[in-house]
Amino acid sequence: MATIFDVAKKAGVSKSTVSRAINSNGYVSKESKKKILKAASELNYSPSILARQFRKQSTKKIGFVVKTYYPAVGELLSCSADVFKRHGYNVTVYFTKSKDEETFILESFKLHTLDALFFVANRNDWSYIAQYAQYGPIVTWRRTDHREIYSSYIDHYPLYQNILQYVYDKYGEVNIGHVLNSPEKNNTKARLRAIDEFQQSHPQANNSWKVFFPEQGHAGRDAAMDLLHLADRPDVVIVYSDYVAAEFIATLRDQGMEVPKDIKVFGFDNSDFGKFMNMSTVDTQLAMQSKNLSNRIISTLEKTEFEALTIEPQLVIRKSC
Amino acid sequence: MATIFDVAKKAGVSKSTVSRAINSNGYVSKESKKKILKAASELNYSPSILARQFRKQSTKKIGFVVKTYYPAVGELLSCSADVFKRHGYNVTVYFTKSKDEETFILESFKLHTLDALFFVANRNDWSYIAQYAQYGPIVTWRRTDHREIYSSYIDHYPLYQNILQYVYDKYGEVNIGHVLNSPEKNNTKARLRAIDEFQQSHPQANNSWKVFFPEQGHAGRDAAMDLLHLADRPDVVIVYSDYVAAEFIATLRDQGMEVPKDIKVFGFDNSDFGKFMNMSTVDTQLAMQSKNLSNRIISTLEKTEFEALTIEPQLVIRKSC
DNA sequence: ATGAAAGCGCTAACAA
DNA sequence: TTGTTAGCGCTTTCAT
Numbered sequence: 164m165a166t167i168f169d170v171a172k173k174a175g176v177s178k179s180t181v182s183r184a185i186n187s188n189g190y191v192s193k194e195s196k197k198k199i200l201k202a203a204s205e206l207n208y209s210p211s212i213l214a215r216q217f218r219k220q221s222t223k224k225i226g227f228v229v230k231t232y233y234p235a236v237g238e239l240l241s242c243s244a245d246v247f248k249r250h251g252y253n254v255t256v257y258f259t260k261s262k263d264e265e266t267f268i269l270e271s272f273k274l275h276t277l278d279a280l281f282f283v284a285n286r287n288d289w290s291y292i293a294q295y296a297q298y299g300p301i302v303t304w305r306r307t308d309h310r311e312i313y314s315s316y317i318d319h320y321p322l323y324q325n326i327l328q329y330v331y332d333k334y335g336e337v338n339i340g341h342v343l344n345s346p347e348k349n350n351t352k353a354r355l356r357a358i359d360e361f362q363q364s365h366p367q368a369n370n371s372w373k374v375f376f377p378e379q380g381h382a383g384r385d386a387a388m389d390l391l392h393l394a395d396r397p398d399v400v401i402v403y404s405d406y407v408a409a410e411f412i413a414t415l416r417d418q419g420m421e422v423p424k425d426i427k428v429f430g431f432d433n434s435d436f437g438k439f440m441n442m443s444t445v446d447t448q449l450a451m452q453s454k455n456l457s458n459r460i461i462s463t464l465e466k467t468e469f470e471a472l473t474i475e476p477q478l479v480i481r482k483s484c
Numbered sequence: 485m486a487t488i489f490d491v492a493k494k495a496g497v498s499k500s501t502v503s504r505a506i507n508s509n510g511y512v513s514k515e516s517k518k519k520i521l522k523a524a525s526e527l528n529y530s531p532s533i534l535a536r537q538f539r540k541q542s543t544k545k546i547g548f549v550v551k552t553y554y555p556a557v558g559e560l561l562s563c564s565a566d567v568f569k570r571h572g573y574n575v576t577v578y579f580t581k582s583k584d585e586e587t588f589i590l591e592s593f594k595l596h597t598l599d600a601l602f603f604v605a606n607r608n609d610w611s612y613i614a615q616y617a618q619y620g621p622i623v624t625w626r627r628t629d630h631r632e633i634y635s636s637y638i639d640h641y642p643l644y645q646n647i648l649q650y651v652y653d654k655y656g657e658v659n660i661g662h663v664l665n666s667p668e669k670n671n672t673k674a675r676l677r678a679i680d681e682f683q684q685s686h687p688q689a690n691n692s693w694k695v696f697f698p699e700q701g702h703a704g705r706d707a708a709m710d711l712l713h714l715a716d717r718p719d720v721v722i723v724y725s726d727y728v729a730a731e732f733i734a735t736l737r738d739q740g741m742e743v744p745k746d747i748k749v750f751g752f753d754n755s756d757f758g759k760f761m762n763m764s765t766v767d768t769q770l771a772m773q774s775k776n777l778s779n780r781i782i783s784t785l786e787k788t789e790f791e792a793l794t795i796e797p798q799l800v801i802r803k804s805c
Numbered sequence: 806a807t808g809a810a811a812g813c814g815c816t817a818a819c820a821a
Numbered sequence: 822t823t824g825t826t827a828g829c830g831c832t833t834t835c836a837t
Contacts, residue, residue, distance in 0.1 A: 487829095487830055487831085488830065488831065488832095489830080489831095499830090499831080499832090500832080500833075500834095503831070503832060503833085504832095504833095507832085509832090509833095510833090531830080531831075532829085532830050532831070534829085534830080534831095535829070535830035535831045535832090536830080536831060536832085537831095538829085538830080538831075539830075539831045539832055539833090540831085540832075
């Protein structure tokens with residue numbers, strides 16, 4: 164491996180001139196530059212990325228922090244990797260199994276191993292994570308109000324209102340079940356608020372069946388099995404993600420129920436699962452959310468202007484509800 | 485940020501002793517070690533990862549190389565990230581949009597930016613990629629016979645034979661359609677061979693409808709639309725992935741056809757899409773494949789023994805076929 | 806068991 | 822416009 168020194172020697176200049184030439188940074192005469200480029204290509208020189216990282220204390224890497232894998236993660240990842248790549252950044256993916264693992268990532272962020280952090284899901288409190296914002300941009304699609312952390316979330320409150328209204332307009336004051344994420348999540352709180360208000364203004368409705376699942380894996384199956392044991396089964400069930408809704412429907416069908424005949428199901432996020440299962444859902448425009456987040460990181464890092472694309476979620480009506 | 489020097493000063497020893505103590509490498513007296521650890525924790529010292537990477541010319545990072553995102557990628561990624569993490573390695577994901585981008589990754593692999601390469605999909609020829617195997621382990625789940633590259637593939641030839649036999653046993657010599665990946669892929673070749681042989685021994689069968697899609701996006705929709713224009717529609721269609729099969733079925737249903745009544749569909753890979761769509765498919769045990777590959781990387785890197793888990797794909801019979 | 810010292814390859818402040 | 826020089830923080834060889 165040729166080093167910058169070899170190139171300098173061959174071109175008859177100093178290391179610094181080579182550095183300037185290679186990085187097009189500072190003054191270098193035309194002829195020097197030509198000589199240097201020639202020498203470099205003859206020696207098949209390419210700068211040591213590791214040395215550069217060390218020297219600059221920056222890796223051009225973005226940490227993408229995930230708890231567990233589920234389909235939306237892949238979409239988020241591929242969209243943002245795309246944006247990052249366009250600006251010369253790479254993505255390192257972390258699946259955190261514990262708080263400590265996440266803390267470890269934060270610590271190595273502090274040590275400049277990562278230039279920014281993209282949280283798909285967090286294990287520590289946001290207030291804890293926010294302390295690390297001094298070392299570089301931290302963003303998330305989760306709903307948080309820490310101003311050190313850029314959060315591009317969708318307000319689930321009006322969205323859930325829309326869904327409830329849609330159900331009411333179509334089916335009247337029926338029994339609506341809710342499959343929700345963990346109750347401490349802000350999105351879940353927003354939904355519960357919408358449900359409460361709806362219940363207030365529609366006293367004949369029944370919104371009593373609510374189940375909570377922090378993880379998407381098997382949530383749909385478990386929710387379905389739970390529902391089947393109910394004496395008074397809901398007419399409509401709203402589920403917090405298409406993936407969970409898909410498993411929910413599949414399990415119900417397996418158990419001899421028909422969707423939408425026996426029970427109607429409304430999903431959330433308009434993923435391929437919803438599409439293929441012909442499911443009514445809401446398009447939360449994941450790709451755009453992801454782009455906003457990554458662009459925000461890039462503009463902070465490169466000190467350029469940032470303007471968020473406005474996202475307008477839409478109900479997508481299909482056959483399941 | 486405290487450096488190794490600060491710790492050395494505080495503990496009253498030299499940098500080298502601190503280094504030895506921290507890395508439990510070489511002789512350090514019990515008392516020295518105690519002093520050093522104490523000083524380190526008081527100073528809240530943690531070694532600079534960047535300096536260490538630079539010095540050791542190794543990053544403890546595995547490059548995970550993908551062309552485009554599709555659901556199996558996520559599963560492969562999360563499984564292997566898991567194995568890697570257990571051994572202190574991280575995963576950097578690259579979505580290559582062109583040959584050049586892939587070459588760029590290969591070049592930075594050469595520069596020790598990555599300790600190993602995991603190819604989900606390649607853009608350069610294997611023979612080209614194999615040249616880089618001197619810089620570290622390269623593995624793939626694609627079928628290749630370059631001995632520099634570890635390939636843990638599943639032979640689709642007997643598998644496809646099994647599917648064809650299953651269809652024959654159940655439905656007789658019917659019209660079978662095939663939705664395949666690109667014809668130059670080894671897996672596709674293996675399948676075509678199985679189809680040919682089957683056709684030879686079952687002259688009454690019809691295997692004439694074959695369509696090829698290199699990318700999974702919209703393949704199912706396009707295949708379905710193509711099929712609908714056929715004068716002589718297949719009774720059974722075998723599709724190269726559950727994801728594509730799911731979109732295929734969804735499109736057919738959208739167009740008023742019933743599965744399995746009007747047409748039977750057989751998927752491939754036993755993903756959640758297959759599960760939720762109640763699809764007959766074959767379980768290719770992606771998770772185990774992924775583990776084999778990552779374990780192979782680790783054992784090469786850490787110079788430990790490697791033994792591959794044997795994978796036995798199984799037909800999974802559900803409702804669609 | 807410990808320390809001194811060299812050096813990994815690069816960038817950037819400063820001097821010329 | 823160019824060169825000199827001083828590190829960045831760590832590991833490792835060699836001498837003690």
